[in-house]
Amino acid sequence: MKEILYKSTRSKEGTLKASEAILKGLADDGGLFVPLEIPKLDVSVEELSKMTYQQVAYEVMKLYFTDFTEGELKYCINNAYDSKFDTEEIAPLAEVQGTYYLELFHGKTIAFKDMALSILPYLLTTSAKKNNVKNEIVILTATSGDTGKAAMAGFADVPGTRIIVFYPDGGVSPIQEKQMVTQKGDNTYVVAIKGNFDQAQSGVKAIFGDKELAAEMDKRGYQFSSANSINIGRLVPQVAYYVYAYAKLYAEGKLAKDQKMNVVVPTGNFGNILAAYYAKNMGLPIAKLICASNENKVLFDFFKTGEYDKNREFILTTSPSMDILISSNLERLIYKIAGNDADKNNELMNSLKVNGKYDITDDMKKQLDDFYGNYASEEETAETIRDTYDKTGYIMDTHTSVAASVYKKYKAETNDDTVTVIASTASPFKFTRSVMVAIDPKYDSMGDFELVDELSKIGNVKVPNAIEEIRNAEVRHNNLVEVDGMKDIVKKFLD
Template identity: 70%
Template sequence: MNLTYKSTRGGAQVTASQAILKGLADDGGLYVPSSIPALDVSVEELSNMTYQEVAYEVMKLYLTDFTPQELKSCIDKAYDSKFDAEEIAPMVYADGAYYLELFHGATIAFKDMALSILPHLMTTSARKNHVDHEIVILTATSGDTGKAAMAGFADVEGTKIIVFYPKDGVSPVQEKQMVTQKGKNTFVVGIHGNFDDAQTGVKKMFNDKELAKVLDANGYQFSSANSINIGRLVPQIVYYVYAYAMLVHNEEIVNGEKINVVVPTGNFGNILAAYYAKNMGLPIDRLICASNENKVLYDFFSTGRYDKNRDFVVTSSPSMDILISSNLERLIYKIAGEDAEANRSLMEALSHDGKYEITPEMRERLKDFYGNFADEDQTARTIHDLYTDTGYVIDTHTAVAATVYKKYVSDTQDTKKTVIASTASPFKFARSVMTAIDKKYADMGDFELIDELSSISGVPVPKAVEEIRTAPVLHNTQCDVDEMEDTVKKWLNIK
């Protein structure tokens, strides 16, 4: 059966490859599958498969206009020696939970899990749809997407990639990873603003019909590597299926036993992928949404009101410093009974007033979710305590999730086996991690801290960090938010 995709705001249905190429629908909505397919292989079979084999079994159900050969080729090119763990996404048991390590790729963050395959899905999609324009990947990042996207698209023929990031809103390692990125087709811009400003500016360019005409006349078309692209979301479903299958394989659970999943959440794509996995038939019970002090999602799950009208807090978990969770629109559409008009009116309210409120019936459909948040002190204490008790070191984002998991157990007394999505290597946030473990590290330099972290954790410094130690800065462009479009045009040599 061919699965088509529709916009959360209405409009014509498209194929998977067309949805991947477009990124954002013409009406400003996000593409969602016309139905969520059920897993068609048993967990027993999946439990004896490699990550690549599980990826094929999941993704074939969503990307139905790809041939088996095309899809397997994309998977094989993505999940190879770029990852420093043979399992691709290994699990570590510590202090009562299973940490699903999603940071073993080229840029040591979970974004690699999807962005390693997106360039291959996109270039395959371009061939399938006879695209002759150069594809310009336009992306806003809160820290990790930018580097992972550039690493994936660097020097990929027929593509260019432009990444906007908040100049003072990412960690030193995150920034150094981006500004040292090689590739003639890569361009990095630090904006004077926060991530929401960057994301809003990018969305504005995507929705600008006049700009689209100018690009077309110059042989270009925009696409997205942000989590709004369905080509990002589908690969993320894979690792939840793989995690469950591995728990069965390792006899940690019996097939059919329900588990909980905890996800540190900013733009809502990663936890949405777990929700899709649950809707495919995977035995997931509660989806635990962990926020940092930018707790717009916690407030939403608590009250049914989404309100971005609040102070933006810069935290030690910058990839979650987000007040507009774009992927939440996909969930809103689902709980609105797939009513595009109802969803559109809520999104227009968000755009005009910065807030909206869902109906009691919609709230009733959110019972799978639990939301809570961790402040900065709680996050640091969790890193300290986990290391002190077990020797296991986690990053700040994962620590937000671990903190919220403890709150969940305290609130509910639910002790089901639980998988925590560990979304970044602690080496990416070494200063925050090491000073949480012991204040004596506060005066060390960034790379001194990285070496000390390696020493206390027994984990070698990842290649992604070692490479930037002496790498030259190749990108130093900065701009104001209202200069983003002109900056894009200038780099593309468009008058």
């Protein structure tokens, strides 16, 4: 099997093995690690269609993580995708009105982030052993709601690691916040910041880029790494579920051999749809990649005009995990459509830093034909939840509804009847108030946990363990800092 090496999107020199890229998280020059080439799937869809989720994940990940032995990789996969998930198939498909919802929320924290963050601790600790790392690994992460809890659940009490999560105060749902502040584990730390997600993410990136701090931490036996989707160890596991979805539809006779499918992804940080793009580039028969935004529609505008412009009002919506104006993972796509040209990518990323925007060339724009972008307003998001429930009894969360709303627009524009998979990224129980009020405004008078029980009743679905365990859990984390206090609190935690 061909060895796949990684390099930064911002430099021409230097390559790393997969385990080294996973350990670093972010490149020293601020760039993201990308494979020198995207490997091709080397098993047929017939073979994949007979496999479990774990087996499909292995067939995908072995192509990217080529310095892991078969035993190491299977250890990581089998420990990640086990009884933590409440369905045996890990990522089931639900058929609703002729469209397939890939339910990525059956893990420990009921959001799609579990799909990658269940395996990342194993990938990281295995990488540390492979590279004789003696330092304790400190995971630093900014979250718009879901990554934080999923990362903490994954890393809680994992020997040789600590995890510090920053989230925007008032910028996540009440359930998301309760999940984070009640997190157990002596190595977990949670901090609310007086700012939005973009400021939290920029603050984390600044800490990663602080060479003096890195030297000081190294002396004290620590090194930083990331659990955000900027870490290639987060992105690659996400590729697996698109391959699995295709294989499953093929197994069920919903897709013929080589027949294409469309994929609709609600996205803010661009990681989840980039994983689908990687799957397509591996040879998976994907036709359109439909990128769904909420009212923070920076990606929709980008696909429409070729200009990425974050200079706009930051809107707090009912789909908070997508309330993002700097889509970090888009840089990986930009680098690729620039012909893997680090200089060009640097020029654009510098323009984003200095002017808050950049324009891509016509040549680059032509390479985005695989993508379709649109957005859903708050009203459309609520209406799709209500309409789908009224007609089918199926209850989706707000982020999934953004995707379903955008898919409706795509179909109306194109009349494209290709078999379509919608990435269903969170359980409705994570956003109970927004979901229940969308179904009927009368629910707004209920308390958060009353709403949980009512949702369970009207949707005829069991309340997930992730919700039951926080009902009466004690608050263990109560930190609030200004944006410029992020570095100091990190140092305090590590004293």
